[in-house]
Amino acid sequence: MPTNLLSWVVYIGRALVPAGSQSRIIVTIRFIAASQLPTPWATFTMHGFEDEATGKDHIALTLGDVSIGEAVLGRVHSECLTGDALFSMRCDCGYQLQEALKRIAAEGRGVLLYLRQEGRGIGLLNKIRAYHLQDQGYDTVEANEHLGFNADLRRYDLCVPMLEHLGVRSLKLMTNNPRKVDALTRDGVTISERLALTTGRNPHNEHYLSTKAGKLGHLMALEDFTPAGDVESRRKP
Numbered sequence: 001m002p003t004n005l006l007s008w009v010v011y012i013g014r015a016l017v018p019a020g021s022q023s024r025i026i027v028t029i030r031f032i033a034a035s036q037l038p039t040p041w042a043t044f045t046m047h048g049f050e051d052e053a054t055g056k057d058h059i060a061l062t063l064g065d066v067s068i069g070e071a072v073l074g075r076v077h078s079e080c081l082t083g084d085a086l087f088s089m090r091c092d093c094g095y096q097l098q099e100a101l102k103r104i105a106a107e108g109r110g111v112l113l114y115l116r117q118e119g120r121g122i123g124l125l126n127k128i129r130a131y132h133l134q135d136q137g138y139d140t141v142e143a144n145e146h147l148g149f150n151a152d153l154r155r156y157d158l159c160v161p162m163l164e165h166l167g168v169r170s171l172k173l174m175t176n177n178p179r180k181v182d183a184l185t186r187d188g189v190t191i192s193e194r195l196a197l198t199t200g201r202n203p204h205n206e207h208y209l210s211t212k213a214g215k216l217g218h219l220m221a222l223e224d225f226t227p228a229g230d231v232e233s234r235r236k237p
């Protein structure tokens, strides 16, 4: 129900009841505004949303008409400030983000949801604490657990109202993470296909990638990866 010209409620009061629990998480996503976003690969439309429940801002980038019937090439990307913005080679996030945008540009049509759930949901400062432990030999899962967190605290229920707002009905999802596919599907997102996104392997993230495959169930082998380029080539179209 619109409240004013720039800001209207897309979705209110979606109740999620986890199996075996009486707790209810209310998801409230409000569309705020949209603008053009030129990038080296294409000029996307950037749609800004606010999650009233958490106060977090989330973004969708779209290219082409994503509201027509067929499945849309898509990426659901969780924030990684270090990898996405600061060129970190500890993980593969920045490389995946760039590759996803390139593939959407090549297809001429697609959507990327950029979710502000840094550090698999534990936040930036706790991710730095986890990295400190990893510097001492813990792996990415052990570090989270040592800090008292589960390995992955992300949620995907907020994707549904964002995709509904954009008119996207089905995704060809770029991810190596089958648990992300399951979680999205459980939350009501239709995924017609999973497409691997194996890029950015380098000497600093090989152990991290192996742990994701071994402990977090990511469907990838190190041999599948295209190597990371240098910083210059990461920024070129």
Ligand SMILES: Nc1nc2c(ncn2[C@@H]2O[C@H](COP(=O)(O)OP(=O)(O)OP(=O)(O)O)[C@@H](O)[C@H]2O)c(=O)[nH]1
Binding pocket: 076, 077, 078, 079, 080, 081, 091, 092, 093, 096, 117, 118, 119, 120, 121, 122, 127, 130, 131, 140, 144, 174, 175, 176, 177, 180, 197, 212, 218
């Ligand atoms: N807690 C923690 N979070 C991390 C670490 N490395 C990356 N992240 C966060 O992990 C999230 C990305 O998750 P990944 O496990 O890399 O990948 P995914 O999203 O599950 O799967 P893909 O779709 O294949 O990328 C981002 O929010 C990063 O900030 C780490 O060592 N510890």
Ligand SMILES: [Zn+2]
Binding pocket: 080, 082, 083, 084, 091, 092, 093, 094
């Ligand atoms: Zn990362």
